[in-house]
Amino acid sequence: MIGPAFLQAQAQTMSTTSSSAMPPGIERSSFGRLPDGREVDCYRITNDNGIEMRVINYGGIIVSLKTPDRTGRMDDIVLGFDSIGDYLSDTYRQANPYFGALIGRYGNRIANGRFTLDGETYHLPTNDGPNTLHGGDVGFNQRLWHVEPFSSAEGRGLVLTYTSPDGEQGFPGRLSTRVSYTLTDDNELAIDYRARTTRATPVNLTQHSYFNLKGEGSTSVLDHELMINASAYTPIDETLIPTGEIADVSGTPFDFRQPTAIGARMGQKNTQLAYAKGYDHNFVLSKTPGQGDLPTLAARVIEPRSGRVLEVATTEPGLQFYSGNFLDGSLTGKSGRPYTHRSGLALETQHFPDSPNQPNFPSTILKPDKTYHSQTVYRFSTTASENQPHAD
Template sequence: MILKPSLVSLALSACVLSAPGVQADTSETHPHAAVEQSTFGTLPDGRTATLYRIVNDQGMAMTVTDYGGIITSLDVPDRRGTLEDVVLGFDSLSNYLSTAYQRANPYFGAVIGRYGNRIAGGQFEIDGHTYTLAKNDGPNHLHGGDTGFSRVLWHATPFDNAEGSGVVLTYTSPDGDGGYPGQLATTVTYTLTDANQLVIDYRATTTKTTPVNLTQHSYFNLNGEGSGSVLDHQLMINADAFTPVDATLIPTGDITPVQGTPFDFTEPMAIGARIDQNTTQLERGKGYDHNFVLKRAADGNAMRLAARVIAPDSGRVMEVSTTEPGIQFYSGNFLDGTLTGKSGRPYGHRSGFALETQHYPDSPNQSAFPSTLLSPGDTYRSRTVYSFSTQ
């Protein structure tokens, strides 16, 4: 969502009314929650990464590090009230810096920017000028390149207010960083509410026109991280269409109805029910790794329900709502057991899934897609809410 200055206050007010968990005045205290801080590790340049632990009055807890804005754990109750960590990741910075992790580069739990997802050929054009980016995914640019937001040390400020507790992360990407034009000042706010909601607010401004597409890359397993496959999870995606991809996973430009295809999740369906069907799109993605075109909210509200996931074994339910027009469903196709998580168990094939709210991949090169260009004087705002319950 890119807003002109005159519309910012009106649109933000609408978000406050429509989306629970928006960050309130930080001068109001919230007696049931606290943010604890501890050292998470040391970067190669000697800087220290900090871990922030946030707990709500239901006992749900989240840990976040200022390195990459990574959500390292998320403890959620099951139908019996038992808390388990439902996101893939590690319990020390050294694991995120390890050669094995950097080689696999799954982006566990990280903030993704400047541009989430792929840009074809590692380049785009603005006003006749071609900008060249790193090609870190075959012939294409992926998730901000080699020095994206997932690998920087953010400035973190914990807060505790009437809406919940959390961390405000800020980072300024310099003009030309990774090949992108403009100095981009970015704020990402994580709020954990007492309604068991994780609210993520994104904001950015720029000094030059530039594409911006921020997202969050947590992998979920609602039976608990390290507990095995997610193929039995029941998934609903609120989308009648998706954007098919070419052999390098760049959208073809088509918007294709999901009806009659393995991409139809308009009604709850097990993730694994059709994942191995012999279709070109599933073969190209090695499973699901596609952008879904979300339905507009019926009441015109900027927030829309994007997806719902149910884990039959644990009874945990996760709903995803967002202001974004799309969501990338990734079924953990490249997890292969070489990375061992917090539980001490390896992360095997399809042992976690990601639901990344976003604008469509390669939008800077696809004029028919919603624009991701942010201009000086405008403000990028986006919100995603992950709501947890049981059944």
């Protein structure tokens, strides 16, 4: 069972340090500078088992994550780059894949770049055809976050904070956001999201890492075996906006309740697959009875040859599964190899897309007297051998 170790740690006082003195297991280095001269820092975090994660304060981006295969070989399993210049390049911005970034204010799409709240209509930048995607032209993925490293009884990590001014990208309210990344000695990456606002506003925060459990720069992820704990999903129109329907996955290519190779049904004639050019859909997660507000299992990915296993647990009601449909080889990653079609997958925990315009979806409206709080855990393990259950 996935148990978010940071929940216990939250009750304790985290030991934070200044940028000049890092806790054990955390190192800081320069990742380059932004065009305006601000320095981008890179934090290398290692747990007691040798799992290593590198995070930059630009966009809260996870630039690398090294985990062992069943033989103990360490590979980097997330897509990304080794320099800030690659994240700022015209080629990257045109492709707009959001590798490894914190996403906000609103993860996923808002139809036609507008919504109405308390009788007022708000207009947002449209950066994905007619729609707003992942917070607009300059979302949280392009902001320089303040970072404080910390150590706790359960692991070590970073607290990232960013305050979005009232009206930024068209959203109402001054939004103060705090996200913690905790790399635990249970081989979990625990992410805790919190936000407060001065005016009612939509909020939907997520993390947009692309995984390839063979190692980044490897071949496609179509042979990865995926389980999604969902009996329903939200169908989309041709612009990838939900229709409002909550549809049963039974008898469709969207039924991942049993582990299935990602590519097994990709070639089926299906309008939904045609609209997204593969999988780019929100799944309505089934919650585990008795778990209360704790994260429950949302998805599991197994890569048979390496034996690597990725499990995702969350408090969120939805999970966006994206099969790397628009990766086309135009971007070259850390390995020196191009990121080709379907060479990474994303599992974005979230509220549903376009919720501000869909009254039957769970609300994403945060009010000034409330605190937005969401938790997601990524757990890394291995199978004992091919076709055998994964090891805890």
